[in-house]
């Protein structure tokens with residue numbers, strides 16, 4: 047019996063073999079000339095993927111949460127006002143992190159499955175002088191996609207630093223950091239970037255670095271302080287080694303490989319492929335009678351889907367059943383709806399057969415649990431999109 051299962055959760059995702067091979071390569075010194083060249087190239091590639099030619103990249107051992115922590119720690123001083131536009135679990139997490147560094151935080155919370163309307167955001171920005179606005183590009187708890195371009199434009203108009211949590215979107219959804227005036231784009235390795243967990247990735251605009259340099263108080267987080275990391279990143283950019291904390295050498299080698307693959311595919315092609323996967327999966331779910339959390343197609347993310355269970359389905363036996371069919375899916379994440387919906391990741395190198403296998407397993411288990419749908423209708427919906 048085959049033990050291999052297909053990991054279709056919103057991170058960690060299925061990784062490419064050439065990326066995984068980097069993890070099994072004997073670890074060179076972090077000051078080895080070949081590794082210095084790798085690190086330097088990786089910094090350059092991440093700017094390319096975020097379309098941020100003027101950005102300053104930080105690649106640090108940590109997770110996405112640490113990237114959020116680093117943005118807050120370096121940009122917030124006690125008493126600063128921050129606005130969080132929240133579309134779910136990770137928006138609320140950002141509010142908590144900002145508060146930890148002394149920010150006075152207002153949260154605009156969207157209804158489940160919806161975004162916060164742009165005029166509501168603008169109204170709020172007019173009502174006070176905020177230093178920072180944080181939002182989640184794709185909230186992994188709701189599969190809702192925010193309009194990053196329009197939020198970036200509002201941020202610029204009102205002179206706030208705009209921080210985009212792109213942990214579930216970078217390399218999966220279109221992002222143009224420079225053109226859209228986003229001051230910080232942050233992510234982690236294990237989602238659409240396609241590298242095992244362990245890297246916090248962040249690209250800061252010139253404005254963000256300037257705001258950091260103009261701080262009056264020291265950064266209250268030693269490990270994440272840009273004063274410690276900026277010289278390191280600049281040294282490696284200039285093909286010189288430097289040390290603050292040992293870089294996760296193999297992960298950075300794997301990141302270079304994955305970013306090379308992403309750039310080779312072509313960013314536009316990659317975003318199109320994700321859009322096709324997202325559309326196909328939502329159409330398939332609809333065909334078998336499942337509703338998704340995201341309220342309409344315009345705000346539905348392409349990196350994951352979040353369908354409600356049909357009412358008679360028991361969540362844990364459903365997920366176990368699908369697992370027995372060889373597909374790993376994730377449960378709900380929003381505390382208030384945890385047992386009402388599940389999540390399907392479809393990012394990275396996901397292809398037609400992954401989607402077919404996944405919907406096939408879902409259809410089978412639902413059928414066996416008494417859900418009424420025409421067997422194969424979801425599968426057919428996927429096929430129609432390719």
Ligand SMILES: *Cc1c(COP(=O)(O)O)cnc(C)c1O
Nearest residue numbers: 109110111136184186213214234
């Ligand atoms: C996964 C995720 C995070 C947290 O990343 P970790 O690597 O788990 O710390 C933050 N924001 C979003 C949108 C995510 O999807």
